[in-house]
Amino acid sequence: MEGTFNRAMLEVARAARGFTQGELAKQAGVTQALISKLENGLTTDPGEDTVAALATALGYPETFFFSEERPHGLPPFHYRKRARLRKKALAKIEADINIRRIHLNRLLRSYEPQNDWDFPTIDLAQHQWTPRDAAQFLRGHWMVPRGPIDNVTALAERTGAIIVQLDFGTPLLDALSFRLPGMPPLIFMNSKMPGDRYRFTLSHEIAHLVLHYHPESDEEMEEQADEFAAEFLMPAREIKPYLVSPSLGKLARAKPYWKVSIKAMIVQCSRLKLITPRQYTGLNVNYSKAGYGKGEPFPIEVEKSSALSKAVTFHLQSLGYSIEEIARLLMLEPDEFMDTYAERPKLRVIK
């Protein structure tokens, strides 16, 4: 194999498969000491047999370990996470995101995403705006009609942003977003969450990308992103008639129209001062009593992102890549490429 063995890609591959060093060593039939030395750069040339064994154990082609890609660490902000998230789970998510980012980087060499509007940045202090003002501005900038947003994912993708839906393997992390030089805004969404939460989370991430290009205090950024997301999805002027004198039944009926959770509407009622603190408590008590904390009625379908699959389809259909060629481009085995990107049964591996 030509090139230099890339120890960082070994670490990414191992984390993506959820292996400890010991588990990988056992799976590949090598010593843990070798894995450790490889990852720490103490051994730089593992030899052909070891590379083959690692590739087989990890399910990546050997080229994966000789690519010149440099994995990025997760940004210290811009992700909705809960404190209980363990290090190993976070490492797997980081590895999955790095692999998808590398795929995107390679696909975007030949494919230009749709770009009807730009994805602006807004300095709240400079404009003396609140997050609500910024949300109203963005709705106008992106020419969103009055009322509920039909599809937040499609709207964001029309700006060229890439939304990647991944199973994070844990409900403890909802999303992560960042801007990287030479790439469109990237938003990684946990695909395992209810559709209403997905829409609010995506709007929250849009807020981070628009407002928080310089990190500030985490708590303040989260509050601003929530306030932005609420106004973006439920503009005060337009949703007020649906929130006046709210009962749980009334909010539940409004949910399928506004495509936001009952919980988000209760919070918005309070934020817009449409209810007293006592009424807010009462609604939350009834919400818990009804068991909605475990699942609300009238589930909202999770929106589907399409930018990544369009890039793949472009390579296959317009550029004439075969499955093997695109899999090689993305440093995947063809079967994993199919599992990851193909919309079965439209595409099949032709051997």
Next chain:
Amino acid sequence: MDEIDPDQQEIMRLIGPDLPRIFPIFPTAVSLYNSEVSAMARAEHDDTAAAKATHCHVWAGFQREFLDEPGYTFLDVRGLRVLNIGDQILIRAKKVDANGRHRNADTAQQRAFDAQEDLPGLPAAAARIVIGYQPDIAFSEVERVIVRRPNGRWVSQIVEADQAPYWIDITPRELPLESGRRTTGG
């Protein structure tokens, strides 16, 4: 163990064969309201409008099931809509709460019906019963269907089952008191 009221036994025996047709009317009506009325219209409905619209679907469900069938007659006494089964049972449908009670103010006809009084146009000897459906707080599904003899005589709950729905007695019982003691609320 309290014995079941013979009146309840008899009426439930009479409507028993119709329960497999009556029971699904209620979940179907709620489902119809949630799936066929537009999201925007439902968002603009208050609780009363939602209940009223669902009630229309309930009554339409009764009509789809029993209209023009021998032995079943639909009566309308100045707005009081009733299904007459063989001049033996008169049924009206109501949305009820967890205690089997309905909230809105009854008309004179409805009060007379519940009091088992004679009303012009209704067969005098027929038992007057209410079939109540209790939706969940979000109006997303029916939690319970009950049959109630008004004036607090008895309440049955219809239970869905694989074969056919059956009924159980859920009439509230007074707690036996020790002699010489009275309880107060709270």
